[in-house]
Amino acid sequence: MTTDVRPLAPELWDLYFDRLARAFGWPASAPEDRELWRQLTETERSLTAWDGEELIGTAGAFSFRMTVPGGAPLAVSGVTMVSVQPTHRRRGVLTAMMRRQLDDFRARGESVAILTASEPAIYGRFGYGVATREMSGTVDTTRVSFAVPEEGRRVRFRLGPAAAALDACEAVYAQVVAGRPGMLARQPGWERKPVLDPPADRDGATELLCVLAELDGEVRGYARYAVKPQRGAGGSESVVRLKDLEALDPAVGAALWQYLADIDLTSSVAFRNRPADDPLVHLVSDLRRCRLGWRDGLHLRLVDVGAALSARTYTCPVDVVLAVEDPFCPWNSGAWRLSGDAEGATCERTTAPADLAVPVRDLGAAYLGGPTLRAMAAAGTVRELRPGALREASAAFHGDVEPWLPHGF
Incomplete structure (x- = not known):
């Protein structure tokens, strides 16, 4: 089979996205989710693979700036939307798209490519290595206490819908990016992704909320979360689902964790992606009741x-x-x-x-x-x-x- 790899024509974006969804087995996306991805897609950096008149593969790239050791932002290629139709597996389609992508990245002068893998075993043969880890966990807040510094007792909180606090959160995020390698500076439009909250995707949880943490009248941190109602034999055992937490000061970070643990009628705080060295592991009184786990995060290739x-x-x-x-x-x-x-x-x-x-x-x-x-x-x-x-x-x-x-x- 001859695979024809060529750039995505903008008018074929709907077909491109539909083929991607079919390859991954996704249900229909919420309209607001689909529209955001349409706006973020860099069609000039997106590839399509064809078998005659049939679209059989997709691969895209985003133009990011990522913090590297030393704090400098580096222009990198963010590999995304990679798929091959189930009818054309193991026929060299993925290899052809990876070959074209890396040649294009080199021609653009981008020395590093990054991705998050749906299947971690796939990308090692193309030179990608696992460069970061994600920590997940569920903290039993009925049994675990938090060590909050005295300064954290002075933190004041303001609560509201996540979208309404976007500007304040982005100001905090912009200050923490340079301090940790692997973090991405926000490119235009990407600030909307963390607050995208289609009702159809909430799985019975509340709307996405944001608590701003203020110290001496200045916003120094935030946490975005939703609450999933749940009942047990003894009454309410609702779960706080943490999406994001950033803080400019250790005391503010500790105060935010304590705030989440103290939400009425909840019994746990669950999170899916925190740094492997998150201060949480030093704040809690009992690590065993945090049910921590780690998995691969960012995969990185030197172009x-x-x-x-x-x-x-x-x-x-x-x-x-x-x-x-x-x-x-x-x-x-x-x-x-x-x-x-x-x-x-x-x-x-x-x-x-x-x-x-x-x-x-x-x-x-x-x-x-x-x-x-x-x-x-x-x-x-x-x-x-x-x-x-x-x-x-x-x-x-x-x-x-x-x-x-x-x-x-």
Whole structure:
């Protein structure tokens, strides 16, 4: 079969989205949800795969700016809306779209590509590594207490519909983005995604609410949540479903968690995506009653090894030659000398002997400072070629804050 991959014609967007939904088995989207995705879609960056006159595959990309270690925003390609029709699986359709995408990203000068995977096993063969984790949990608020600093007792709260507090929340979000690798600066239109709340998608919960946390008259944090009514043998056991929580001060963050735990007629707070190092784990009195779990979050690929590794900073000085293995994007394969520290870095081609052999997938996983090269070496994928090089490089790549992607795309 010959697969014809070409850009999405704007007038075919409805067909594109319908084929995507069919491949994923989604029910009909709420009109407001569908319309937002229509407006956010960058048709010039979207691809379609055809078998004759039949649309058999889709793949898109968003233009994002992502925080990298050191706090700088980096232009990245956000891979999205990837699907292949069930009639055309295992015929090279996905590979053809991935090949075209990565060539396009390289031509645009974007050195990093990111995605969230519906099936994590798919993208490793295309050079994507798991760079962040998401923590989920359900806190039993009838049995767990929170350690709130004294300053947190001065926090005042204002509650209302989530959409009404959008500007105040975005002002807080804009201040926290630079502090954590993996976070995305808001591009126009994306501020609406966190407050999209179609009644058909609430699963019996209340409308999405937002509580603003004020300290000394200034909004210093917020939490967006809904309450799912639920009854047990002893009465109401409703669940607080937390969607987002951001705070500019530790005391404000602790006060917000306490607020959520104290909502009347509820017995738990459930969340699906928090940073792996969220302060929650140090605030609660009993971790066992938080039912915590972790899963893969952001998958990351280095499109241009030299440019990507030069764009971030490093925790401690490093001078190492990396033998990069990248069969899918062979322009990355070969020896690269990385020299850098907390002030900046360079990464250039070299003929010097290699100190570490690293698959591009593992470099992508380590790029934001989360998973360590040492752990990958223990798994046998990274190989030390010069004694001491692994310790030096692993320490330099690793950050003091866990990278995190707060929302999918």
